[in-house]
Amino acid sequence: xxxxxxxxxxxxxxxxxxxxxxxxxxxxxxxxxxxxxxxxxxxxxxxxxxxxxxxxxxxxxxxxxxxxxxxxxxxxxxxxxxxxxxxxxxxxxxxxxxxxxxxxxxxxxxxxxxxxxxxxxxxxxxxxxxxxxxxxxxxxxxxxxxxxxxxxxxxxxxxxxxxxxxxxxxxxxxxxxxxxxxxxxxxxxxxxxxxxxxxxxxxxxxxxxxxxxxxxxxxxxxxxxxxxxxxxxxxxxxxxxxxxxxxxxxxxxxxxxxxxxxxxxxxxxxxxxxxxxxxxxxxxxxxxxxxxxxxxxxxxxxxxxxxxxxxxxxxxxxxxxxxxxxxxxxxxxxxxxxxxxxxxxxxxxxxxxxxxxxxxxxxxxxxxxxxxxxxxxxxxxxxxxxxxxxxxxxxxxxxxxxxxxxxxxxxxxxxxxxxxxxxxxxxxxxxxxxxxxx
Amino acid sequence: xxxxxxxxxxxxxxxxxxxxxxxxxxxxxxxxxxxxxxxxxxxxxxxxxxxxxxxxxxxxxxxxxxxxxxxxxxxxxxxxxxxxxxxxxxxxxxxxxxxxxxxxxxxxxxxxxxxxxxxxxxxxxxxxxxxxxxxxxxxxxxxxxxxxxxxxxxxxxxxxxxxxxxxxxxxxxxxxxxxxxxxxxxxxxxxxxxxxxxxxxxxxxxxxxxxxxxxxxxxxxxxxxxxxxxxxxxxxxxxxxxxxxxxxxxxxxxx
Numbered sequence: 001x002x003x004x005x006x007x008x009x010x011x012x013x014x015x016x017x018x019x020x021x022x023x024x025x026x027x028x029x030x031x032x033x034x035x036x037x038x039x040x041x042x043x044x045x046x047x048x049x050x051x052x053x054x055x056x057x058x059x060x061x062x063x064x065x066x067x068x069x070x071x072x073x074x075x076x077x078x079x080x081x082x083x084x085x086x087x088x089x090x091x092x093x094x095x096x097x098x099x100x101x102x103x104x105x106x107x108x109x110x111x112x113x114x115x116x117x118x119x120x121x122x123x124x125x126x127x128x129x130x131x132x133x134x135x136x137x138x139x140x141x142x143x144x145x146x147x148x149x150x151x152x153x154x155x156x157x158x159x160x161x162x163x164x165x166x167x168x169x170x171x172x173x174x175x176x177x178x179x180x181x182x183x184x185x186x187x188x189x190x191x192x193x194x195x196x197x198x199x200x201x202x203x204x205x206x207x208x209x210x211x212x213x214x215x216x217x218x219x220x221x222x223x224x225x226x227x228x229x230x231x232x233x234x235x236x237x238x239x240x241x242x243x244x245x246x247x248x249x250x251x252x253x254x255x256x257x258x259x260x261x262x263x264x265x266x267x268x269x270x271x272x273x274x275x276x277x278x279x280x281x282x283x284x285x286x287x288x289x290x291x292x293x294x295x296x297x298x299x300x301x302x303x304x305x306x307x308x309x310x311x312x313x314x315x316x317x318x319x320x321x322x323x324x325x326x327x328x329x330x331x332x333x334x335x336x337x338x339x340x341x342x343x344x345x346x347x348x349x350x351x352x353x354x355x356x357x358x359x360x361x362x363x364x365x366x367x368x369x370x371x372x373x374x375x376x377x378x379x380x381x382x383x384x385x386x387x388x389x390x391x392x393x394x395x396x397x398x399x400x401x402x403x404x405x406x407x408x409x410x411x412x413x414x415x416x417x418x419x420x421x422x423x424x425x426x427x428x429x430x431x432x433x434x435x436x437x438x
Numbered sequence: 439x440x441x442x443x444x445x446x447x448x449x450x451x452x453x454x455x456x457x458x459x460x461x462x463x464x465x466x467x468x469x470x471x472x473x474x475x476x477x478x479x480x481x482x483x484x485x486x487x488x489x490x491x492x493x494x495x496x497x498x499x500x501x502x503x504x505x506x507x508x509x510x511x512x513x514x515x516x517x518x519x520x521x522x523x524x525x526x527x528x529x530x531x532x533x534x535x536x537x538x539x540x541x542x543x544x545x546x547x548x549x550x551x552x553x554x555x556x557x558x559x560x561x562x563x564x565x566x567x568x569x570x571x572x573x574x575x576x577x578x579x580x581x582x583x584x585x586x587x588x589x590x591x592x593x594x595x596x597x598x599x600x601x602x603x604x605x606x607x608x609x610x611x612x613x614x615x616x617x618x619x620x621x622x623x624x625x626x627x628x629x630x631x632x633x634x635x636x637x638x639x640x641x642x643x644x645x646x647x648x649x650x651x652x653x654x655x656x657x658x659x660x661x662x663x664x665x666x667x668x669x670x671x672x673x674x675x676x677x678x679x680x681x682x683x684x685x686x687x688x689x690x691x692x693x
Contacts, residue, residue, distance in 0.1 A: 335501050336538035340552035340604060341528030343520075350551060354542050435542055435584040 064088050068406075074399040092403045093410050096394055100410065103229015103384050104393045110154075110223065114232050117151040120144060121239065129425060152228070152236070154220035162200035166193040182345075225303040229384035231414055236303075237385075238372040238418075241310040245371070246364070248311065249318025250357075254348065256323060267319070274316035280377055282309040287381035306378055314371045321363035325356035358433050365426040369419045386411050447655060450477040451510075452608055452639045453498060458507035460490075460497060467493050468504070469663045477607075480640045482650040482671075485660035486686060491643040494660070495610050498641070499530045512607060528556055531601030535613040537593040539585035545572070545596055546581040549603045557604065564603070571599040575629050591622025595629050602633075609633065611642040647691060651675060659683045 025031065038044045067087035071094065072078035078089040093100065102111055124144035127137035146160040174189035228236070255267035274282075286305040329352060337347035357364075379388030390407045394400055453475040460468040468490050475481060483491040496502040498509060500516055500523045509516040511526045540548050549568035553559040559567070572578040575595035577588075585593055594614055601609060611630065615623040627649050634640060634653045644650070650657050650671055657674040659667045659682075667674070667683045675691075678684045 330536075330538075332534055332536055332538035333540065336534065336540070338501060339499055339527055339530075339532040339534075340600070341524050341556045342552065343524060346555050350555065351540055355540075358542065433542070435544075435586065 064405075070094050075401065075403055088406050088409075089403050090406050092394070092400050092406055096400070099230060099389055099394060100386055100407075101230045102232050103227065103389060105227035105229065105384075106223060106232075107221070107227075110221065113151045113154070113220065117148040118232075118235065120147065129429075150220065152232075153223055153225070155222040156204070156219035158204060158219070162197065162204070166196040166200070169193055169196050225301045228303065230389050231386040231411075233378070233383065233385040234372070234375045234415075235418075237307065237310060237375040237378065240307050241314060241371055241375075242368045244307070244311045245313075245315040245318055248315035249364075250322055250353065252315060252319035253322035253326060256319065257326060271316045271319050274313055275320070279310070279313050279374055280380065282313055283377055283381050285309065302383070306381075306383070310371065310375065314367055317367045318364055321360045321367060322356060324363065325358075325360035326352065328359050329355055358430075361426055361430055361433075365422060369422055372418060372422070373415060386414065447476050447478045451475070452477045452479070452512060453641075454508075454510040455498075456508050456510075458497065458504050458509060460493060460502065460504045460506075467663050468497070471507070471665060473658070473665065475608075475639065475641065477639055478637045479656065480634050480638075480654050481642070481656045481658060482654040483641065483643045483658045483660060484645065484647070484650065484686075485666075489660040490663040491660045492612050495532075495612050495641055495643050498608075498610060499527050499532055501532075524556075528552075528604055529606055530608045530610060531598075531604060531606035532610045533594065533597050533601060533612065533614045535616050537585070537590075537597045537617075539593055539597055539600070541585050544582055544584055545577075545588070548585065548596065549600050552600070553603050567603055568599070571602045572596075574602070574632075575599045576625075589622060590618045591625045594618065594622075594626045598626075598629055598633070608639045608641070611640065611644065613643055613645070615644060615646055645690065647675070659686065661686075 037047045063086045065088060067082075067085060068090040069078045069081050069087055070090050072081055072089065072091035073095070075089060075092070078091050082089075098108060098111065102108075102114060106114070121144070123137075124141045127133045127135070127141055143164070146164045149163075150157060150160040170189040170193035173192040174185045177185035177188055252267050252271060255263050256271065258264045258267070283306065286309040287302060333351055333355065334347065337351040342350065376385055376387040378385050379391060382388070384392060390411060394407065395403070451474055453473070455471055455473040458468060458471040459466070471494060473494075483494065485491050493502055497504050498511060498516075503518075504516075512529055514522055514526055516522060516526060539545075540551070543551065546565060546568055549571065550559075550561065550564040553564040553567060554561060569578055569581065572581055575598055577592055577595060580588060580592060580596070585596065588596065598609075598614075614630070615626050618626060623646070627646060630640070630642070630649070631653055640653075642649075642654075654671050656668055657671050658665055659674070659678075659680070661682050667678065667680045669679075674683075675687065678687055
């Protein structure tokens with residue numbers, strides 16, 4: 001380096017200082033402990049207090065878990081085994097696991113059917129969640145709702161196939177007419193599906209055909225909706241409602257931004273109304289009053305009524321989260337899309353939504369997790385989901401009256417696993433989609 | 439070079455604006471604008487901020503709506519008919535002050551998006567076209583990066599290439615270098631000069647007076663929503679007529 005004396009004003013660097021490693025006292029585990037745990041007197045005291053608190057909590061909980069009894073027919077038998085020592089009566093879980101998972105009425109020889117549907121859920125969700133997978137796997141995702149319906153509810157295979165045909169007809173009609181007029185195509189598609197379903201139900205296999213065992217009525221042993229229960233019911237409600245409310249929420253958010261006042265105010269009123277009402281009242285409406293809105297005699301299933309209500313409820317929230325994402329996009333993105341000649345549908349699908357949804361991921365996941373946990377509210381309208389099972393048939397039985405901690409901890413663990421999974425997935429998704437390099 | 443370029447101007451009318459007026463609410467932003475642009479002409483619009491030059495450019499491809507008068511682009515009258523608007527937009531390229539690249543798409547995807555979806559070009563062909571224009575703006579090696587990884591000057595060149603991929607007959611530039619560091623302004627201006635030499639019809643709203651001298655065949659000075667003065671660059675810079683123009687030029691050329 002050139003010589004720089006105090007009174008020399010001019011300076012010219014003639015060589016570059018090479019990069020070098022930081023000094024050794026700036027890294028290593030000992031430094032980490034000193035910096036983060038014992039940085040000063042106050043910090044050290046807090047660290048020690050925290051360790052004591054953790055010890056006290058674990059000292060209570062660990063014996064309860066480790067000394068737990070997993071094999072006993074009743075609570076009193078379990079208490080005899082424990083003989084006054086601390087320990088959980090987890091025997092209730094090993095005794096009643098089937099009721100906790102599937103409800104108390106689902107035929108036990110048919111447990112494989114919902115279990116299979118659950119396993120297939122991962123296969124169906126994979127191409128949606130991990131979009132690097134081959135797109136052809138989406139065919140299975142499209143078929144999955146019909147397969148899962150048939151596996152869980154059983155009945156003639158005719159019905160899910162007819163439902164699928166209805167959707168295919170609707171899509172084909174829509175595709176054909178879309179170029180002419182979007183609204184016309186949508187209406188014609190819905191009409192097409194309605195006709196298929198109406199005719200399909202008319203000529204469907206009746207009880208006589210079922211009894212005669214004709215091939216037309218071939219299928220699985222049917223299970224009515226009221227026999228569904230346990231954690232299976234929470235999963236079914238959670239998965240169905242999340243996957244339905246996301247598209248509905250997007251539509252509502254876009255509708256709220258629409259320049260057509262009629263559409264705009266329908267969306268605004270819907271969102272504001274639903275957000276102003278507690279979910280529990282909507283569920284009571286579903287269980288008691290919603291049947292007034294359907295044609296007499298149709299007797300729409302309680303499960304479907306509950307799905308409709310939870311979906312509408314969370315769609316309104318998701319719509320507001322996505323509106324936040326849309327508002328965060330710079331106006332320049334709309335202008336750039338416009339200036340290239342993209343029409344509204346193209347600009348929305350290719351430019352606006354991918355960015356707005358990415359911004360909205362944390363909010364959407366927040367609502368999805370909340371929705372999943374809110375499915376336990378159906379226990380108050382006498383559906384036997386996992387909480388309904390615990391509070392109803394299990395705690396009411398003389399064998400297990402009084403085992404609260406073990407049962408509710410089990411339910412908490414199940415919910416935690418799913419919710420933590422969703423949260424981890426969303427964090428992965430945010431990292432995967434981070435292309436802005438800010 | 440400038441002389442040679444000026445000879446390419448044809449008699450064909452590219453843009454014809456007649457008695458055009460625009461209001462923001464009750465604020466009269468553009469007043470009685472009359473402007474005819476010949477095919478191959480390169481026009482630089484200058485003026486103080488708030489003079490309406492940016493709004494004028496944005497009216498030409500209907501990013502802003504005008505309330506009175508007419509704008510005709512390539513013989514298509516700009517009206518509220520969406521089909522006409524889309525037709526004009528696909529023939530008119532536009533570059534923005536803040537580039538407005540799509541941050542969630544790679545550079546190549548930014549370039550191929552409009553050809554694939556608007557022009558229905560097959561993907562492979564669109565990619566070849568995109569690489570051709572990326573080479574033209576001298577950054578083919580950045581094709582698979584994302585906009586956030588590029589410098590400002592590179593982003594603006596990508597934005598120019600993105601517009602060119604639609605093979606427009608007219609290019610609009612809305613302060614293309616105002617958000618750039620001095621070192622990057624040159625690379626963008628070089629790209630624009632190259633375009634001008636090829637005979638592209640260009641309207642450019644800019645503060646780069648050197649660029650105006652070198653490239654423009656007409657310089658327009660706007661103030662308070664009106665065209666105050668227009669002339670050939672030599673005359674405009676050396677012998678401005680209106681006192682408002684003289685003041686403006688003395689302020690921006692004075693240092």
